[in-house]
Amino acid sequence: MVDILLHSCNQEERFDKVSRPTIHKEIWLRSNEDYLAFESRNSTVKNVWDALQDEEIYMMGVYGMGGLGKTTLVQEIGRKADNDKLFDEIVFVEVTETPDIKKIQTVIANKLGLKFEYAMEDESQRASKLYSRMEKRNILLIVDNIWGELDLKIVGIPSRADRGRNKILMTTRNVDVLEKMGSTKNLGMGILNEEEAWSLFKKMTGGVIQTRELNSLPQDVCKECGGLPIVICTIAKALKNKRRPSNWKVALRELKAPSPANFIGLLEKE
Incomplete structure (x- = not known):
């Protein structure tokens, strides 16, 4: 039954406090009363949480078949990180099966208070501005629902050398995607008992x-x-x-x- 069901569905740096627009907390960062802390998920949550506090780990991921609640789990971790002030900013962006780089750049930029000034700016110009905004900062970027290898440089996400205290947390169905992207902490999820x-x-x-x-x-x-x-x-x-x-x-x-x-x-x- 499950197999059939799955198949069928299947801105720039701050110059002063006035220059940056107010960024309101997103709805997903507010309390989720439906979330239940299951024993089978506790180890995954703990391992991701430990990785977020490990300065040596830059990129990590949670993987598993569709329907397991990967998005729910990483959002709950994002809420905890926000409550504990672990990062200055937390950004959530969904990639989907057919990634739209411009859309991904725009979503991340908007959530960081960065506005692309010209509609005609090309992908590389947007990437450069986004990179400058994120470079050597303390941001948690949650990249959800990755189906294939995503080139972070094209998007404008800082590399390890310029990442500062930034962290990237991803979700995907395929662990191979995480490995190809260089993720060093990959955690699998299974069904509920x-x-x-x-x-x-x-x-x-x-x-x-x-x-x-x-x-x-x-x-x-x-x-x-x-x-x-x-x-x-x-x-x-x-x-x-x-x-x-x-x-x-x-x-x-x-x-x-x-x-x-x-x-x-x-x-x-x-």
């Missing part, structure tokens, strides 16, 4: 699973989600207020034989 999956499912569905008429349907649906957090959350939220067994039976049937039309794009964020 049965107890963790059920704990997440219960949190997302709420009291509806206590409905007597549902019998074992909640447990059956949860099991069919294959231990994938994104699938569990999506299905559980859809069933949160459904007390009729028929709704749960439909969900169970579609999980067992998923329709591409129903699940297209479900796991693309991971």
Whole structure:
């Protein structure tokens, strides 16, 4: 079931305090009440956190199949780093399967308070300005959802020699991508165990699973989600207020034989 589902979805340096525009905290950096600290994720979180504080490590990554919650995990680490003031600035950018360098440069620049003055600036001009803005700083750059090797120099991200205290944290499905990019700390993620999956499912569905008429349907649906957090959350939220067994039976049937039309794009964020 899981294989079918996965296949179907599949500015410049500061001169004074007035010169830089105000950068508001992004929504993702605010508390995420849905986040659950699972035992199976604790070691990954600890290893990434240790790497963020290790001056010798510049680039690190989290990898694993779609739907595991890699984005959720690195964002939670980003929130902790923000709360602990580990970095001066934290930037999150999604790459996607077909990287748009101009878009990536613009997203990073905007979040760092850097504005490209001319619409006609080419890729290398934007990269040069971005490089100057980031050079020898203390910035955590989270690069999410990398599908293939991304040339950081083309984007304008400082190399090891000029990185200062900057760190890059990436997510990808393929560890080979991290290795080709020179990442020195790569951590794999797996599916949730049965107890963790059920704990997440219960949190997302709420009291509806206590409905007597549902019998074992909640447990059956949860099991069919294959231990994938994104699938569990999506299905559980859809069933949160459904007390009729028929709704749960439909969900169970579609999980067992998923329709591409129903699940297209479900796991693309991971």
